[in-house]
Amino acid sequence: MDSTKNTEETAINIPESKSTKGKHVVYTATPHHQAGWKRGVGIFDFILRICALVAALAATTTMGTTDQTLPFFTQFFQFQASYDDLPTFMFFVVANGIASGYLVLSLPFSIVGIVRPHAAGIKLLLLILDTVLVAFTTAAAAAAAAIVYLAHNGNSNTNWLAICQQFTDFCQRVSGAVVASFIAAAIFIFLVVLSAVALRRH
Amino acid sequence: MDSTKNTEETAINIPESKSTKGKHVVYTATPHHQAGWKRGVGIFDFILRICALVAALAATTTMGTTDQTLPFFTQFFQFQASYDDLPTFMFFVVANGIASGYLVLSLPFSIVGIVRPHAAGIKLLLLILDTVLVAFTTAAAAAAAAIVYLAHNGNSNTNWLAICQQFTDFCQRVSGAVVASFIAAAIFIFLVVLSAVALRRH
Structure with missing residues (x-):
């Protein structure tokens, strides 16, 4: 009785496992292919995020550390240009800092x-x-x-003079930071x- | 003969149309619901595009027609402020014009x-x-x-003076155009x- 039951069981078990294996392969063929494509996109997404992080960090630090003091000074004050002289540049540093922080937080996702x-x-x-x-x-x-642009070229209509003739180094660094920020925006x-x-x- | 054929036909026709009607209702219940939801999103998309078009057109025309001549003048020239005095404002008009054109072209889609x-x-x-x-x-x-911002407040560090004390009307119109453009960007x-x-x- 016992032996016949065993053989019956094995006889049943073997084709069962085979059929499920066969079904498994057929069933998941298309999803696996899809998942592979999606995984590739995900990895590309991760790499792009790191590139954007590098660009945003470069923009933040370049702008944030820009500080030029001219080698000559008058009786009253020394000529100095720093990013916090202009509110727009301060907004630039804050915005790119926030973008860097967001990119770090988005990496786990x-x-x-x-x-x-x-x-x-x-x-x-x-x-x-990302759209925001x-x-x-x-x-x-x-x-x-x-x-x-205004610092480089000035504007005769509004009587705003170009300051880049004096602050050459300052203007170069700031321009570099702007380019880095545009690269980050393009990656976004x-x-x-x-x-x-x-x-x-x- | 004719009357029986007619009654047969009607007898056959009635249940057939009933069954197809019944099947039709059961079969398309979920897709119809989905399509309705999507149609609602599509109509909302269309309305938003028209709102964005109004905002972009308002920004373009407000900036493009801004032109203020001051009531006093010196011996050499009359004080006048126009959008094409500043390259940034010209870029603003061109960019919002392109956005308006794109919105008109996107309406059929x-x-x-x-x-x-x-x-x-x-x-x-x-x-x-839209992302671009x-x-x-x-x-x-x-x-x-x-x-x-610079025109309103000036900047003492770079010696750029505020011009809005003189050109009040010019500055108000330009500020309005900037707000309209930000609204268009938010709708995008x-x-x-x-x-x-x-x-x-x-």
Whole structure:
């Protein structure tokens, strides 16, 4: 009785495991391919975020540490240019600092997007926040660019004189910071497009 | 003969039409609900685009027609302020003009999104272009805002004097244009979020 029961059991068990194995392979073929594509997008997203972080940090620190003192001075005061002389440059430092902080905080979510490629909610959240940050970093970069342009060229109509003839080093560093911030904004736009394409293929 | 055929036909026809009607209702219950939701989003998208168009056009025309001549003049020239005195304001007019043009061109695509709610490709295209326009309008508004701030307050460190004490009307109109452009940028951000949510539910 016992032996027949055993053989029956094994006889039943073997085809069962085979069929489930076969089914498993057939069933998950397409999702696996999709998941691989999504994982690639997730890794690309993570790399882009690190690039944007580098750009935003470079913009913040370059602008924040810019401070030039001219080698000559009058009886009353020494000529000095610093980023906190202009409110626009202070906004630039704050905005790029916030962008850097956001990028650091978004890295774990980006990793979750790699590990669990089908988590659409996280992608949507990152897309919305990235869009806000596009506006934020672009505003900072454009406002600073307008002031830097004025500092380089001046404006005869409003009688604002160019200050870059004196503060050459200051203007160069500030221009570099503006370019870094524009690069960060461009990467944010690319991140939004990437998330949108990934969301569409869901 | 004819009468029986007629009654047979009616007898057959009635249950057939009933069954197809019943099947139709059961089959399309969920998609119809989805399509209705998507159509609502599409109509909201269309209304938002018209609002953004009004804001962008208001920004363009307000800035473009701003031209103030002061009632006093010296021997050599009359004091006059116009938007084309400052390159930033010219960029502002061009950028908001392009945004208005894009919004007009995007309206037909938005209507296609209402008529065919499942056309994901159009939504994705609009989302990507809207994101670029977020950066564009924000850049114009922020750059103009930086200059307007300078015109209002001046800057003692760089020896740039405030010009709004003289050109009161000019400064008021320009400030209004900047606010309109920021509103357009905010609507663009909202349009991107709306498209992303609609794409997610695809």
